Amino acid sequence: MSSKTLYDKIWDAHLVTQRDDGTALIYIDRHLIHEVTSPQAFEGLRLAGRKPWRADANFATPDHNIPTTAAERRAGIDGILDPISKIQVTTLGDNCNEFGILEMNMNDIRQGIVHVVGPEQGATLPGMTIVCGDSHTSTHGALGALAHGIGTSEVEHVLATQCLMAKKAKNMLVRVDGELPDGVTAKDIVLAIIGKIGTAGGTGYTIEFGGDAIMALSIEGRMTVCNMAIEAGARAGLIAVDQSTIDYIKGRPFAPKGELWDQAVEAWLGLHSDKEALFDKVVELSAAEIEPQVTWGTSPEMVVSVNGSIPDPAQEQDPSRRESILQALKYMGLKGGSAIKEIKLDTIFIGSCTNSRIEDLRAAAKVVEGKKVAETIELAMVVPGSGLVKKQAEEEGLDKIFIDAGLEWREPGCSMCLAMNADQLGNGKHCASTSNRNFEGRQGFGGRTHLVSPAMAAAAAIHGHFVDVREL
Amino acid sequence: MKKFSTEKGVVLPLNRANVDTDFIIPKQFLKSIKRTGFGPNLFDEHRYLDKGEPDADNSARPLNKEFVMNQPRYAGASVLLARENFGCGSSREHAPWALDDYGFRAILAPSFADIFFNNCFKNGLLPIVLNKAVIDDLFVEVEATEGYQLEIDLDAQVVRKPTGEEIPFEVDQFRKHCLLNGLDDIGLTLEDSAAITAFETTWRTKSPWYFTLSN
Numbered sequence: 001m002s003s004k005t006l007y008d009k010i011w012d013a014h015l016v017t018q019r020d021d022g023t024a025l026i027y028i029d030r031h032l033i034h035e036v037t038s039p040q041a042f043e044g045l046r047l048a049g050r051k052p053w054r055a056d057a058n059f060a061t062p063d064h065n066i067p068t069t070a071a072e073r074r075a076g077i078d079g080i081l082d083p084i085s086k087i088q089v090t091t092l093g094d095n096c097n098e099f100g101i102l103e104m105n106m107n108d109i110r111q112g113i114v115h116v117v118g119p120e121q122g123a124t125l126p127g128m129t130i131v132c133g134d135s136h137t138s139t140h141g142a143l144g145a146l147a148h149g150i151g152t153s154e155v156e157h158v159l160a161t162q163c164l165m166a167k168k169a170k171n172m173l174v175r176v177d178g179e180l181p182d183g184v185t186a187k188d189i190v191l192a193i194i195g196k197i198g199t200a201g202g203t204g205y206t207i208e209f210g211g212d213a214i215m216a217l218s219i220e221g222r223m224t225v226c227n228m229a230i231e232a233g234a235r236a237g238l239i240a241v242d243q244s245t246i247d248y249i250k251g252r253p254f255a256p257k258g259e260l261w262d263q264a265v266e267a268w269l270g271l272h273s274d275k276e277a278l279f280d281k282v283v284e285l286s287a288a289e290i291e292p293q294v295t296w297g298t299s300p301e302m303v304v305s306v307n308g309s310i311p312d313p314a315q316e317q318d319p320s321r322r323e324s325i326l327q328a329l330k331y332m333g334l335k336g337g338s339a340i341k342e343i344k345l346d347t348i349f350i351g352s353c354t355n356s357r358i359e360d361l362r363a364a365a366k367v368v369e370g371k372k373v374a375e376t377i378e379l380a381m382v383v384p385g386s387g388l389v390k391k392q393a394e395e396e397g398l399d400k401i402f403i404d405a406g407l408e409w410r411e412p413g414c415s416m417c418l419a420m421n422a423d424q425l426g427n428g429k430h431c432a433s434t435s436n437r438n439f440e441g442r443q444g445f446g447g448r449t450h451l452v453s454p455a456m457a458a459a460a461a462i463h464g465h466f467v468d469v470r471e472l
Numbered sequence: 473m474k475k476f477s478t479e480k481g482v483v484l485p486l487n488r489a490n491v492d493t494d495f496i497i498p499k500q501f502l503k504s505i506k507r508t509g510f511g512p513n514l515f516d517e518h519r520y521l522d523k524g525e526p527d528a529d530n531s532a533r534p535l536n537k538e539f540v541m542n543q544p545r546y547a548g549a550s551v552l553l554a555r556e557n558f559g560c561g562s563s564r565e566h567a568p569w570a571l572d573d574y575g576f577r578a579i580l581a582p583s584f585a586d587i588f589f590n591n592c593f594k595n596g597l598l599p600i601v602l603n604k605a606v607i608d609d610l611f612v613e614v615e616a617t618e619g620y621q622l623e624i625d626l627d628a629q630v631v632r633k634p635t636g637e638e639i640p641f642e643v644d645q646f647r648k649h650c651l652l653n654g655l656d657d658i659g660l661t662l663e664d665s666a667a668i669t670a671f672e673t674t675w676r677t678k679s680p681w682y683f684t685l686s687n
Binding site: 021204 | 487488489490492494495498499500502503504505506507517523526527555556557560561562563564565568583585586587591594595644645646657660661662664665667668671672675679680681682683684685
């Protein structure tokens, strides 16, 4: 048998049929659902008189536009002030009830960002195919699953057929070797990767992240890396299964138990690329050379070290890239050539499916403990990724550390990562954000996003500007 | 799904790389539970000077005269000429819905983001990848000639210029077949129901741990 990559193995195991031109039907084990990209799909089912192929493969939770203040959450869905958001969250509940789909609803303690909740509940398992009408579904690849975002037509297709019509992508290996310096995190690794290969570098590929620096990351850190595979253009990012993966899953509510667990583990431990497996492209980075990263522009590839400077468009030879830099600088209100540490910040956002898990909150709390948010910071908020993350953080006293330092402690949801709820970055305001996209208007109309790790965002909150977290 | 055979129309040049789906349709419009009505908010943050809201009267909003779409010469455009990595970012299908609702039928670019590219075909919208040099030339020609039109002939797989010159393009043959005939993916897949059931039965025996969510 020829050598296979991890992606090859999972693809082959799920292949139902394949046409001569390569178009395949791939069986989907898990379909995650949230309120924004599903209503039209359920409506499509109803109009065609169809039912879900296998209702118990689906798992839903509202996250994108639910409120994050305790006051607005108290009265449940009826208490959502934005009437259009309220309809969308209500519609998800109605659809799940009608079609017999498990939902972690808004006031269930298990509710949260779908990409935090899936792994947390054991609804994400190694070797699965997982899809969701959300591009950050790539997150689940951290557990050795093949997971990627789909559009709403495909959501309907998966509901109706349990399959996805797809063509196989190419294989890319991004290998990060060496030891990561203290203060440099999974977020910095993935931003550095995007800086190196660009936002279209992974287009047409499934990226496997490997190398000892990747395998040394915790599962939560691996999720941060896979989460942003899509920001490098790759629909799916994944990482081999090892003992850390198994330890993470063991005992989670929907993970197999008893004898089934032992059988599953035996199968899962084979979920890695074979030694001789061929990749269409290999990219290598040295962990020791990665510094804390900060984005300065309007695309995640516009990223430099915290000790670096914003590029000077006059120095850029390529006219199309020069134009992009000019457009980004204009939107961001920044000058080419100036230092990253000189950027004045107004807002701090710690949260999102990239960085809202317990380890992220611990890292941020460690930096702000016993200190105060700078007076120039108008709003600093921490939004845990799920009700259970929030509970865990409160048991550890992290909420008090944040509140004492002057940060707001919120209810779980996507929040200011995409600002579909009331948590919006102000026009012209600069935000140090642990989220994943710095696109124009992403965090709010006219808002200016700088993507960083949780520790870097926390340090920026204290100083009012970016500082190298390693120097604290 | 809407059929696509040939489309001849005015070309709108959007001279900007890495146009993301937040740019195409901002998040506040994603609260809709419908598939239609997104056209007036296509490129909202660049098309208007103020912030758009889902229930606003768009006809009363101040237009950004500098944005290419608001120039009268491009009114009624149905072919979008774009740059590298068009449609990157969020998987929102509201992006192709907005383009379709506005009246676009085809998009020409040197490259597209994967999820967006895929979503287009589900909505009768044809994304065409052309060589960067060809796209560069088209930008020059479109901007130089008011009322510049292109004809997209899917069956022949060519883009026809006003001079009659033809630019060939590649398209996945299965997707071409679906577009030409307006075929619904779900209906096609359900023709393979027996194969799906057979796969599922075997898979459930081999990997029962993937079927435990109902427990």
